[in-house]
Structures are given as C-alpha cells and as structure tokens.
Amino acid sequence: MKKRMWTMAGAVAISGALALSGCGGDNGDTPSGGSINLTVSGWSLETTPEFQVLADAFHAANPDVTVEIVEYDAADYQTLIQVDMSAGKAPDIITIKEAKVTHSWATGGQLLDISDVVQALPSNVSGAGSYAIDGVNYGAPYRQDSWVLFYNQDLFDAAGIAYPDGKWTWDDYAKAARDLTAALGAAGSQALGAYEHSWQSTLQGFAQAQTPGADLFSGKYDYLKPYYERVLALQDDGAQATFGTISTNKLTYQAQFGKQQAAMMAMGSWYVATLVTQQKGGEADNFKWGIAPVPQYSSSTFAKPVTFGDPTGMGINAKIDSAKLEAAKQFLAFVASETAAVELAKIGIVSSVTGDAVTAAYFAQAGLPTDDLSKEAMSNHVTKPENPQGETIGAIQTILGATHTAVMSESQSVDDAIAEAQDRFENEIEI
Amino acid sequence: MSPRLAPERVPTAGVSARPRSAVRRRISKVTLYGTLIVASAFLLLPFFWLLMSSLKKDNDVFTVPIRWIPEIFEWHNYVDIWVNADMGIWLKNTMILSIVVTLLQVFTGSFAAYGFSRIRFPGRNALFLGYVATIAVPWQAYMVPQFIMLSKVGLTNTLWSMIALQAFGAFGVFLMKQFYETVPEELSEAARVDGLSEFGIYRRIMLPLSVPAIASLALLTFVKTWNDYLGPRIYLRDRDLFTIQLGLKTFTADPQHASQFALVMTGSVLSVVPIAIIFMAGQRYFVEGIATSGMKG
Amino acid sequence: MTTVVEPGLRRRRNRLRWRNTVSGWTFILPNFVGFALLTLVPIVALIYISFTNWNAFGAADWMGLKNYTRLFKDRSYRVALWNTVYYTVFHLPLTLAVSLGLALLLNRKIKAVAFFRTAAFFPYITSVVAIAIVWNLLFSPEYGPINQVLSFIGVDNPPRWTVSSDWSMPAIIIVATWREMGYYMILFLAGLQAIPRELYEAARVDGASSWGRFRNVTVPCLRPTTFFVTVMLSIESFKVFDLILVMTDGGPGQSTFVLSQMIFNKAFVENQYGYASAVSVSLFVICLAITVFQFLVNRRIER
Known part of the structure; x- marks a missing residue:
C-alpha cells in the first residue's frame, strides 16, 4: 500500500511540474525607434561568407535595417535550428539549407506564406519550386548550384585523350575513364580516370534527374539499375577508386581532384570556388582544368543538358514580430535579386539568378577557366531538384541511402537492393 | 546476461x-x-x-x-590553433565545465548513494530502480522537451545549463551505491551505537573508505564531460562559450567546402593531454584505497 | 507486519521508520531535485509525446497507440532491434571479460604500471572520430594492414569488414570492445581494492591455486562491481550510437542500423518526433526489463 502511495505522489508531482514548465511566459524583442534589426540563421561564417555579403549589401541599400547573422554549426544545422524552433527561439529569417525539410517546417507552422514575395521575383530566378507546397511559397532561393563535370586538362593531355566536348553520354564517360586510366598508367602515373564520391546523390541524383519517367515518389526504383551497373563495372576495372576505399580511407573529393588523383569528377558547382582557393593557397596542385556539362542519359538532351541540384533559400519564421515582417520580406526579395546575385558571383557563389551580368561577374574571378565550354556548362542546363517537394521525401531518401551503400559496397546485388528498397517503400512510407 | x-x-x-x-x-x-x-x-x-x-x-x-x-x-599547426583559433577559450570553458560537473556529481552522487544503500525507508528500491532505468533513455530522445523547459527559464546558452544537465546523473549514484555495498554493515552499526549521526557515518566512515570508487567516478565523469559533444552543441551557441569539442567542429566545414583536417587533429591531440596527465597522476588512487585492508574478515 | 505487536513497540517502530524516511530523503534530495527536474520531467513528457504525432514543433494530435502498432509493422524497426540485440549479445560478455582481465593484469606492482594503465584507458579518451578513422583505415579491404596480415597468413578471402554487410557488425563490436575496455577496467580496479588482502592470504594458506583464489575470493567479493558493470554495459550497449554513427553510419545497407540511430533519424531528419519517442519508450522498456531481471538475479545470488 505504502509503496503505491509513493508512486502516486511522485506521478502527481511530476505532472504538476510538467504543467508548470509547459506554460511559461512569452518572450520577444520589440524593435525600438525607427531602426529594425533582422536576425538570419547561417552557418560556418568563415568558410561561408555569403551570409555576411548579403547582409552588408542589403544594409547598404536599406540603412535603417541591420541584418545580423546567427551562426550555427554546418553539419548539425538542421537539428539545431529545429530545436530552436521547438523552443520558439529561432531567428526571424530561417535559411533552408536542405530543401527536403520545407514540408515539415511549413506544415508544422514554422514558416510564413511568402507567395507575394516569390511570385513577384523576376523570371530568371530558378529553384523557387523546391519551397512551394500546393502553390503556396515558403522560401526564396538565393543560391542554386548544379552538378557539372570537372576535368584535369593536364592529365587529359598526358594521356592523349580529347577533352569532353559537352556531347557525352554516360557510356562515353565510362569509356573515357577506362582509356584515361590505361593511358595514365602506361605513362607511369598513379592517377585514375574518374573519381565518384561516395554520396548517394553522386549517382542517384543523375539517375533520377535524367531518366525519363523517373519519380522518387512512385516507389519504383528500377531506373537506378543502369547507373549502378556502369559504376560497378568502372570500380571493378579499376578506373575509379572503389566505394570501399573511399569510405574506409575517408577520401575527400577535394584532395582526390585537387591533388590530381583522378582526371575527371562530377561534382556540384560549389567546388569551383574551393578549387580556386586551394590552388591559390597551395593545398591543391597547380594544373589546368575545365568544366563540362555532365554526361547525359541519351544524346537527345545534349542541346540543353539535364543535371540536378537543390537550391538554398530563406523563409520567414512564423513567430516573427509583425513590425519586422515588411523588412524581412524586403530582405528575401533582395537575396533573390540580380543585385545580390552579382555580389554573390564576385565571391564565387552560384546564385539562383541567371543572366549575362551574373555570368560575367562570376567568370571575372581570377583562377577560373575561361574557355567557352566552361562558361556554357555553368550557364546552360536544366537543373532538376535533388529533393522534389513532398511529405515523405526525407523517409524515401533514407531508404535509398541504404540502397546506395548496399550496392556500392557490393554487399547486395543491384536487383536485390532495388527490390528491398521497393519493399521498404511499401512497408514504411505512409501515403 | x-x-x-x-x-x-x-x-x-x-x-x-x-x-x-x-x-x-x-x-x-x-x-x-x-x-x-x-x-x-x-x-x-x-x-x-x-x-x-x-x-x-x-x-x-x-x-x-x-x-x-x-x-x-x-x-x-600547433601555433595556429592558439593564435588563429580560440583554443585558449575552448580549453578554459571545458575546464570549468568538467571540474564543476565532476565536483557536483561526486558530491550529490555519493551523498544520495548513502541514502540508497544504508538507510531503509519505504519506496527506496523502486525509486532506485527508477534512477537506473532512466539511464536507458537516450538523451537525444528527450533533449527537445528538456531544451524547451530550460529555455523557458532562460538557462540555455550558458555554462550553467550544461552544469545543471550533467551534474545530477544517475550514474554516480549507482556506482557509489554498489561500492558502499562492499563495506560491511557492522561498521556503520558500530558507529551508530557509538552515537554517530547518519551524516557522521557518511562523512567519517564511508567517504574515507570509498576513495578508489570516488577516484574512478571523478575520472569517468571528468572524461565524459570533457569529451561530450551533443549536449554542449545544443545548449552552448555563443562562440565564447564553446568547449574544445565544439571548437574543433568549426574546422570541419559542410561538404561543399574544404575542412581544416590538420587543425582538427591538432586540437584532438591537445585535448587528450590534460586527461592523460590527470590519469597518470591519479591512477594510484584506484590501487591504493586508503585503509581498505583490515576492515573486513 | 501481520504479527500482533504491543502498541508501544509499534509506535517506536513507526517513529524509527519516519526518521529513516526523513534522513534517507535528506541524503537523496540534492541529487534527486536536479535529477527529477532535468531528467524525469522530460522523460515523462517524452512518454506523452510517444502517443502523439508531434513533429518537434507545431500542434501534437493524440494518436492513441498508433505509433506503437506502427512499430510492430515497421521492418526497419525490426532490423534495428535485431542489430542492437546482436551488438549487445557479443559486446557485453566480451567487454566484461576483457576489462576484468585487464584489471587483474594491471592490479599489481610492476614497473611502469601507470603507463600501461594509461595506455589501456587511452582509447576511451581519444576522440571517437579519430578512432573511427584509424580503425576504418586498418579495416580497409584493399589497403588495410589487417587484411594484409590475413592474406599473409593464408586467408584466401579476407572479410571486407566495414564495407560488407556481414562483417560490419563484428567490426563494430571489435572496435567498441577495444574502446571501452579501459573504461570498465577502471571500475574493476576500484572494485578490486575493496577485497581484503587477508582473504587471499587465507586462501593461499589453504592451498588454493590461483584459479581457485580467483573463483572463491575475487569473483564473490567483486560481485557488486560486476553487477554494476553488467547493468551499465547492457544499457550502454542497447544505446550504442556515436561509434556506429562515425564508423559506418548504419551501413552498408542497414547492416549496422541500431535503435538510437533510428530514434535520431526519425526525430531530426524525418521530423516524426512522436514516432521517434515511441521507439525510445520501447528501448526504455526493454532496458528496464533487463535491468529488473539483473536486479532479481543479483538479489538471488546475494542470499
């Protein structure tokens, strides 16, 4: 009897404390006077100067608004910002680092409807679709990287193989990788023909963007098969580092391409800025390189190559002080404007705005390749989203992530792994 | 099992x-x-x-x-980490946290363990089981409710929050209780007969006898706090509150940028040194518990 | 309680019990206040959340048992549970044995014992990221020293360790044991100090062999420590998280996907906090059952 009383008393005390802690007071800072202070979430400010550039440029144009960047850790950004949202402490403007969270943030009531801002953006802004749910916009894109093919001209010359000409299918790419490996090996070089980083997106992103009819939400993943078979063959032939070597030796793509361990590499356009910096600082070797459009599924898309990439955008915290709302909307309109894009281009960032002024500013940076194909590769392409909008996108990508490691490590055959992914889709994804 | x-x-x-x-x-x-x-x-x-x-x-x-x-x-690299990065600040914060948490954990843990192992009262065993069982809930599972609570009282983004979070764990209570069980009951009975209060028994008999256990609890708590990552990550946001583990993370960028791996490794080396010194100096306490022999049998 | 006692004695007994309760709680209180506020309250909240569809923010609708029925149907949950049990079943006895062995080996007066103890504890204090990197290098199927040794001694098809779904879990268990043995060694070393030397002397006089002394003196006297280590090891094994995260991230495929990782992913990557909470509660219940079982067994031996 006594024992039960104690337990009961404990339970009552706990639930009391819980109720108390649940209903705290409200907090919020109201802007005083004429000046407005906006807070924006960002990450790794030293290596990601874009936040400060946008904040300064906006402040220069709107002197009565100051923009303050709240720094988060890059790798744990999503966890941290979500914890802050739960506690009602997130900044006024929330940077959407990964587009796939938009759905849960928007439906969870964390992001404001900013359709008025987004729909007034000029037509040369891409990527807004990644933040739209049922026609309502929750984010404005300021950055839009897409995947291109980096190649080392010195190694191509040494091997005596022609540079990519922008008219490659994946089979042409595979053949070049084998030829390069053989020729470089014969010339006494350690370098391999290609490097494919271990990420899931490195392979699945292309398969899903380029294969006609491929749809992540369909639960049918046969379209991955040809892409996997091609890469596994390249691995087995020694034309690229194996997944096992990459993951157990923690190889970085920066070192693999920058230290001339591979003659070509498909990678996001963000790597341009890093490579330039590393060549300047001595972390990467000095060699001539170029950018080409990524290889295609078939020759039908050579004129307008299909690639993939997610935008980075910003949304407005639903808990924002109403006095700050107008300024916040102005800021979002600004980050997706051509003025901002030119500023971003100057520091090597590929913005969501395309146009001659932006391209000119981008290629005016020192250390960039200047050939026409490189310029063409950066400006002429169709970029499909890596994470199309949908409630279940996070769970689907988790499933396909397991498929990727199972296939690439050759723990499972391609057919078995795809079959398992489809089974898991049926079993775990609630529609 | x-x-x-x-x-x-x-x-x-x-x-x-x-x-x-x-x-x-x-x-x-x-x-x-x-x-x-x-x-x-x-x-x-x-x-x-x-x-x-x-x-x-x-x-x-x-x-x-x-x-x-x-x-x-x-x-x-060993100069850069002090000059170009804030290794000094990180070290100071980590030091403060580890020392305060260890002191509190040893004190409250050994104190509570005495209550659990030497005093019989109703509900004791159930309460103790409850203590131990909560260790089984992964922190990442309840960190959000906890964070909401602490931010309501304005404790987040302070070193206090980390101290509060780590100082009252069940681990120390459990460890000390198990050690007290090895001290013969007759000892405390005799002291009780001699008119020593419960606190007196704890202070005069149990504490001196449990030096090896306290030494190991202190060491393990210190190391755990020193190397903790997720807790400080969630609670400490300002750069001048960063611990070493958080500081080292500033060298690794997101996948789109190049990480400063060499500095990460430099910091990791430096971070191990203080613990190794403490351990080298303190390890004799695990072996030479004061006056343990001759008490029993 | 049922026996009839005279009123005076009963009153005295009641007073004693009251006094004990007060002094017991006095000792427990400093720790309990912090513990209750910072651990117990959030855990009770977590249990409540496990019956809702909360996504870490916004409204939470009451779902009844829906999250729990989903657990039973979820294939990934079964995989994670199985992997966690697999890990625990091997990691627990292995670590227990190795750390006790280490403690016995280093509980003596030999030269440079301080150095060797520090070395044994080093894996635990070295950053887990560095450990994951180095062990991955050692395990590397093509270039790793381990497989080079294995092929040198004539193993034809050496395992592919962390990049094979059959060998990734054994690899994790090896590294986890290697990493944690120094930690539990400390606890055993502390426990060994409580054993009176006289008992060993007496056993030696009786002509007991070293094995006999181990069986009849060390093991029984060390029981409270062994019990503590066993309980902590089983709980910590069920919660295994950071090492797997940095070594294999649950892969290849789902071969090292464990419960804590599922909780983290569901809560913070897929924003299904309610469901993640249900997984946590299931983990809690399993550990509670094991702990209660261990307490009961321990009490049985004690008698």
Whole structure:
C-alpha cells in the first residue's frame, strides 16, 4: 500500500511540474525607434561568407535595417535550428539549407506564406519550386548550384585523350575513364580516370534527374539499375577508386581532384570556388582544368543538358514580430535579386539568378577557366531538384541511402537492393 | 546476461606466485612486458595517427595508401590553433565545465548513494530502480522537451545549463551505491551505537573508505564531460562559450567546402593531454584505497 | 507486519521508520531535485509525446497507440532491434571479460604500471572520430594492414569488414570492445581494492591455486562491481550510437542500423518526433526489463 502511495505522489508531482514548465511566459524583442534589426540563421561564417555579403549589401541599400547573422554549426544545422524552433527561439529569417525539410517546417507552422514575395521575383530566378507546397511559397532561393563535370586538362593531355566536348553520354564517360586510366598508367602515373564520391546523390541524383519517367515518389526504383551497373563495372576495372576505399580511407573529393588523383569528377558547382582557393593557397596542385556539362542519359538532351541540384533559400519564421515582417520580406526579395546575385558571383557563389551580368561577374574571378565550354556548362542546363517537394521525401531518401551503400559496397546485388528498397517503400512510407 | 556468465572466460593472472626457478621467472617477466608493450602500441595507434596527422597539410591527411609519417612536418599547426583559433577559450570553458560537473556529481552522487544503500525507508528500491532505468533513455530522445523547459527559464546558452544537465546523473549514484555495498554493515552499526549521526557515518566512515570508487567516478565523469559533444552543441551557441569539442567542429566545414583536417587533429591531440596527465597522476588512487585492508574478515 | 505487536513497540517502530524516511530523503534530495527536474520531467513528457504525432514543433494530435502498432509493422524497426540485440549479445560478455582481465593484469606492482594503465584507458579518451578513422583505415579491404596480415597468413578471402554487410557488425563490436575496455577496467580496479588482502592470504594458506583464489575470493567479493558493470554495459550497449554513427553510419545497407540511430533519424531528419519517442519508450522498456531481471538475479545470488 505504502509503496503505491509513493508512486502516486511522485506521478502527481511530476505532472504538476510538467504543467508548470509547459506554460511559461512569452518572450520577444520589440524593435525600438525607427531602426529594425533582422536576425538570419547561417552557418560556418568563415568558410561561408555569403551570409555576411548579403547582409552588408542589403544594409547598404536599406540603412535603417541591420541584418545580423546567427551562426550555427554546418553539419548539425538542421537539428539545431529545429530545436530552436521547438523552443520558439529561432531567428526571424530561417535559411533552408536542405530543401527536403520545407514540408515539415511549413506544415508544422514554422514558416510564413511568402507567395507575394516569390511570385513577384523576376523570371530568371530558378529553384523557387523546391519551397512551394500546393502553390503556396515558403522560401526564396538565393543560391542554386548544379552538378557539372570537372576535368584535369593536364592529365587529359598526358594521356592523349580529347577533352569532353559537352556531347557525352554516360557510356562515353565510362569509356573515357577506362582509356584515361590505361593511358595514365602506361605513362607511369598513379592517377585514375574518374573519381565518384561516395554520396548517394553522386549517382542517384543523375539517375533520377535524367531518366525519363523517373519519380522518387512512385516507389519504383528500377531506373537506378543502369547507373549502378556502369559504376560497378568502372570500380571493378579499376578506373575509379572503389566505394570501399573511399569510405574506409575517408577520401575527400577535394584532395582526390585537387591533388590530381583522378582526371575527371562530377561534382556540384560549389567546388569551383574551393578549387580556386586551394590552388591559390597551395593545398591543391597547380594544373589546368575545365568544366563540362555532365554526361547525359541519351544524346537527345545534349542541346540543353539535364543535371540536378537543390537550391538554398530563406523563409520567414512564423513567430516573427509583425513590425519586422515588411523588412524581412524586403530582405528575401533582395537575396533573390540580380543585385545580390552579382555580389554573390564576385565571391564565387552560384546564385539562383541567371543572366549575362551574373555570368560575367562570376567568370571575372581570377583562377577560373575561361574557355567557352566552361562558361556554357555553368550557364546552360536544366537543373532538376535533388529533393522534389513532398511529405515523405526525407523517409524515401533514407531508404535509398541504404540502397546506395548496399550496392556500392557490393554487399547486395543491384536487383536485390532495388527490390528491398521497393519493399521498404511499401512497408514504411505512409501515403 | 547474468553476472555469473562472465568469469568463465576470464584469463587468470599470468604470473603464479608459486616459487619457480629464477630463469623461468625471468622468462615469464619478459613475456609479460613484451605482451604489455605490444598491446600498448596497439592501444596507442589511433593517437599516434592523430599526432602524425596534426603535422600534415589538410589535403594530405587522407590518402591512399595510408601515409603514417608526413613528408614535411607542419609544426605551425600547433601555433595556429592558439593564435588563429580560440583554443585558449575552448580549453578554459571545458575546464570549468568538467571540474564543476565532476565536483557536483561526486558530491550529490555519493551523498544520495548513502541514502540508497544504508538507510531503509519505504519506496527506496523502486525509486532506485527508477534512477537506473532512466539511464536507458537516450538523451537525444528527450533533449527537445528538456531544451524547451530550460529555455523557458532562460538557462540555455550558458555554462550553467550544461552544469545543471550533467551534474545530477544517475550514474554516480549507482556506482557509489554498489561500492558502499562492499563495506560491511557492522561498521556503520558500530558507529551508530557509538552515537554517530547518519551524516557522521557518511562523512567519517564511508567517504574515507570509498576513495578508489570516488577516484574512478571523478575520472569517468571528468572524461565524459570533457569529451561530450551533443549536449554542449545544443545548449552552448555563443562562440565564447564553446568547449574544445565544439571548437574543433568549426574546422570541419559542410561538404561543399574544404575542412581544416590538420587543425582538427591538432586540437584532438591537445585535448587528450590534460586527461592523460590527470590519469597518470591519479591512477594510484584506484590501487591504493586508503585503509581498505583490515576492515573486513 | 501481520504479527500482533504491543502498541508501544509499534509506535517506536513507526517513529524509527519516519526518521529513516526523513534522513534517507535528506541524503537523496540534492541529487534527486536536479535529477527529477532535468531528467524525469522530460522523460515523462517524452512518454506523452510517444502517443502523439508531434513533429518537434507545431500542434501534437493524440494518436492513441498508433505509433506503437506502427512499430510492430515497421521492418526497419525490426532490423534495428535485431542489430542492437546482436551488438549487445557479443559486446557485453566480451567487454566484461576483457576489462576484468585487464584489471587483474594491471592490479599489481610492476614497473611502469601507470603507463600501461594509461595506455589501456587511452582509447576511451581519444576522440571517437579519430578512432573511427584509424580503425576504418586498418579495416580497409584493399589497403588495410589487417587484411594484409590475413592474406599473409593464408586467408584466401579476407572479410571486407566495414564495407560488407556481414562483417560490419563484428567490426563494430571489435572496435567498441577495444574502446571501452579501459573504461570498465577502471571500475574493476576500484572494485578490486575493496577485497581484503587477508582473504587471499587465507586462501593461499589453504592451498588454493590461483584459479581457485580467483573463483572463491575475487569473483564473490567483486560481485557488486560486476553487477554494476553488467547493468551499465547492457544499457550502454542497447544505446550504442556515436561509434556506429562515425564508423559506418548504419551501413552498408542497414547492416549496422541500431535503435538510437533510428530514434535520431526519425526525430531530426524525418521530423516524426512522436514516432521517434515511441521507439525510445520501447528501448526504455526493454532496458528496464533487463535491468529488473539483473536486479532479481543479483538479489538471488546475494542470499
């Protein structure tokens, strides 16, 4: 009897404390006077100067608004910002680092409807679709990287193989990788023909963007098969580092391409800025390189190559002080404007705005390749989203992530792994 | 799962005390030291790799095949981390947290353990089981409700929040209670008869007897706090509140940028040194518990 | 309680019990206040959340048992549970044995014992990221020293360790044991100090062999420590998280996907906090059952 009383008393005390802690007071800072202070979430400010550039440029144009960047850790950004949202402490403007969270943030009531801002953006802004749910916009894109093919001209010359000409299918790419490996090996070089980083997106992103009819939400993943078979063959032939070597030796793509361990590499356009910096600082070797459009599924898309990439955008915290709302909307309109894009281009960032002024500013940076194909590769392409909008996108990508490691490590055959992914889709994804 | 299962697999002590010839004793001694040295090398290997990587350039840290010794030693990493980064601040914060948390955990843990092991009162065992069982809930599962609570009272983004979070764990209570169980009940009974209060028994008898347990609790708590990542990550946001683990994370960028791996390794090496020193200096307390012999039997 | 006692005695007994309760709680209180506020309250909240569809923010609708029925149907949950049990079943006895062995080996007066103890503890204090990197290098199927040794001694098809779904879990268990043995060694070393030397002397006089002394003196006297280590090891094994995260991230495929990782992913990657909470509660219940079982067994031996 006594024992039960104690337990009961404990339970009552706990639930009391819980109720108390649940209903705290409200907090919020109201802007005083004429000046407005906006807070924006960002990450790794030293290596990601874009936040400060946008904040300064906006402040220069709107002197009565100051923009303050709240720094988060890059790798744990999503966890941290979500914890802050739960506690009602997130900044006024929330940077959407990964587009796939938009759905849960928007439906969870964390992001404001900013359709008025987004729909007034000029037509040369891409990527807004990644933040739209049922026609309502929750984010404005300021950055839009897409995947291109980096190649080392010195190694191509040494091997005596022609540079990519922008008219490659994946089979042409595979053949070049084998030829390069053989020729470089014969010339006494350690370098391999290609490097494919271990990420899931490195392979699945292309398969899903380029294969006609491929749809992540369909639960049918046969379209991955040809892409996997091609890469596994390249691995087995020694034309690229194996997944096992990459993951157990923690190889970085920066070192693999920058230290001339591979003659070509498909990678996001963000790597341009890093490579330039590393060549300047001595972390990467000095060699001539170029950018080409990524290889295609078939020759039908050579004129307008299909690639993939997610935008980075910003949304407005639903808990924002109403006095700050107008300024916040102005800021979002600004980050997706051509003025901002030119500023971003100057520091090597590929913005969501395309146009001659932006391209000119981008290629005016020192250390960039200047050939026409490189310029063409950066400006002429169709970029499909890596994470199309949908409630279940996070769970689907988790499933396909397991498929990727199972296939690439050759723990499972391609057919078995795809079959398992489809089974898991049926079993775990609630529609 | 039962504790009985274990001993069958345990190797017995290598050296028997039975008298042997001097030669055989010498051989067994050489074998013992040989084994220990090889084992130590194996145990220190990752640290050796850390040390060597801390003297490389960023892009030379991960290579195929592995290069253990750098071609050129980049000693300046050990200057850069203090001059160009805030190693001093990180060290100070980590120090404060680890010391305060350890003191509180040892004090409240040993105190509560006395209540659980020496005083009989209703509901004691259920309460104790509740304590231990909560260890089973992963922190990442309840960190959000906890964070909401603490931010309501304005404790987040302060070192206080981390101290509060880590100082009252059930681990210390459990560890100390188990150790008190080995102290014979007759000792405290005798003291009680002599008119010592419960606090007096704790202070005069239990504490001095439990030096090895306190030493190990203090050490383990210190190391846990020192190396904790997720807790400080969630609660400490300002750069001047960063601990070493958080500071080192500032060198690794997101996948789109190049990380400063060499500095990560440099910081990791520096972070191990204080603990190693504390351990070297304090390890005798695990072996020379004061006055343990002669108490029993 | 049922026996009839005279009123005076009963009153005295009641007073004693009251006094004991007060002094017991006095000792427990400093720790309990912090513990209740910072651990117990959030855990109770977590249990409540497990019956809702909360996504870490916004409204939470009451779902009844829906999250729990989903658990039973979820294939990934079964995989994670199985992997966690697999890990625990091997990691627990292995670590228990190795750390006890280490403690016995290093609980003696030999030269440089301080150095060897520090070396044994080093894996635990070295950053887990560095450990993951170095062990991955050692395990590397093509270039790793381990497989080079294995092929040298004539193993034809050496395992592919962390990049094979069959060998990734054994690899994790090896590294986890290697990493944690120094930690539990400390606890055993502390426990060994409580054993009176006289008992060993007496056993030696009786002519007991070293094995006999181990069985009849060390093991029984060390029981409270062994019990503590066993309980902590089983709980910590069920919660295994950071090492797997940095070594294999649950892969290849789902071969090292464990419960804590599922909790983290569901809560913070897929924003299904309610469901993640249900997984946590299931983990809690399993550990509670094991702990209660261990307490009961321990009490049985004690008698």
